[in-house]
Amino acid sequence: EAAVTQSPRNKVAVTGGKVTLSCNQTNNHNNMYWYRQDTGHGLRLIHYSYGAGSTEKGDIPDGYKASRPSQENFSLILELATPSQTSVYFCASGPRGNTLYFGEGSRLIVV
Amino acid sequence: GDSVTQTEGLVTLTEGLPVMLNCTYQTIYSNPFLFWYVQHLNESPRLLLKSFTDNKRTEHQGFHATLHKSSSSFHLQKSSAQLSDSALYYCALSLGYKLTFGTGTSLLVDP
Numbered sequence A: 001e002a003a004v005t006q007s008p009r010n011k012v013a014v015t016g017g018k019v020t021l022s023c024n025q026t027n028n029h030n031n032m033y034w035y036r037q038d039t040g041h042g043l044r045l046i047h048y049s050y051g052a053g054s055t056e057k058g059d060i061p062d063g064y065k066a067s068r069p070s071q072e073n074f075s076l077i078l079e080l081a082t083p084s085q086t087s088v089y090f091c092a093s094g095p096r097g098n099t100l101y102f103g104e105g106s107r108l109i110v111v
Numbered sequence B: 001g002d003s004v005t006q007t008e009g010l011v012t013l014t015e016g017l018p019v020m021l022n023c024t025y026q027t028i029y030s031n032p033f034l035f036w037y038v039q040h041l042n043e044s045p046r047l048l049l050k051s052f053t054d055n056k057r058t059e060h061q062g063f064h065a066t067l068h069k070s071s072s073s074f075h076l077q078k079s080s081a082q083l084s085d086s087a088l089y090y091c092a093l094s095l096g097y098k099l100t101f102g103t104g105t106s107l108l109v110d111p
Helices: none
Strands: A006-007 A012-013 A018-023 A032-036 A042-049 A065-067 A077-080 A085-092 A104-108 B004-005 B009-013 B018-020 B025-028 B033-039 B045-052 B059-061 B063-066 B076-078 B087-094 B099-101 B105-110
Touching: A006 A085, A012 A018, A018 A032, A018 A085, A018 A104, A042 A065, A042 B099, B004 B087, B004 B099, B009 B018, B018 B105, B033 B063, B045 B059, B045 B063
Parallel strands: A012 A104, B009 B105
Antiparallel strands: A006 A018, A018 A077, A032 A042, A032 A085, A065 A077, A085 A104, B004 B025, B018 B076, B033 B045, B033 B087, B059 B063, B063 B076, B087 B099, B087 B105
């Protein structure tokens, strides 16, 4: 079974502060993804990566940066957090164009 | 751009009745992969079933779906709903490196 772990699982941040969400996968998948989940919008892709050193913009990248320093790790960075970024964030990994394996989710509240 | 449409936000059923959740998609590419993911309360999404073959029924855990490229549809069906089927269901489209999800349909099965 695929293993994707996220940290922190819960985070409260202040407006204007910096937030880093981390993701680690032990499946040796080349592709990793960050989605946010909001009622009425479903899962929306923020950033994704083809492999170490690569990051690509997804459908809603504004206000977010990503970093893929290694095959195993993929981080999502909010340099200046805003209340509109309050959400549940999911990291996922998977083979090209195929099944995604999701982490447990990170619940972020920006006050 | 590519998109997935799930018209029902909430479907409520009585246990034992058939389930049908609608999914249509838009893409200019002729060979999409279509997926159904299921997310139970306080869990992360996981794959339910997938297909890329036109007009071929695919089944898993009592659910089934058939990709119809002529109508750009991939509806999810089950003959008899169970209480444990209550969950959020996502239809998703893949054309390569990324999956695009619909807004999701919450299925609530009552006794």
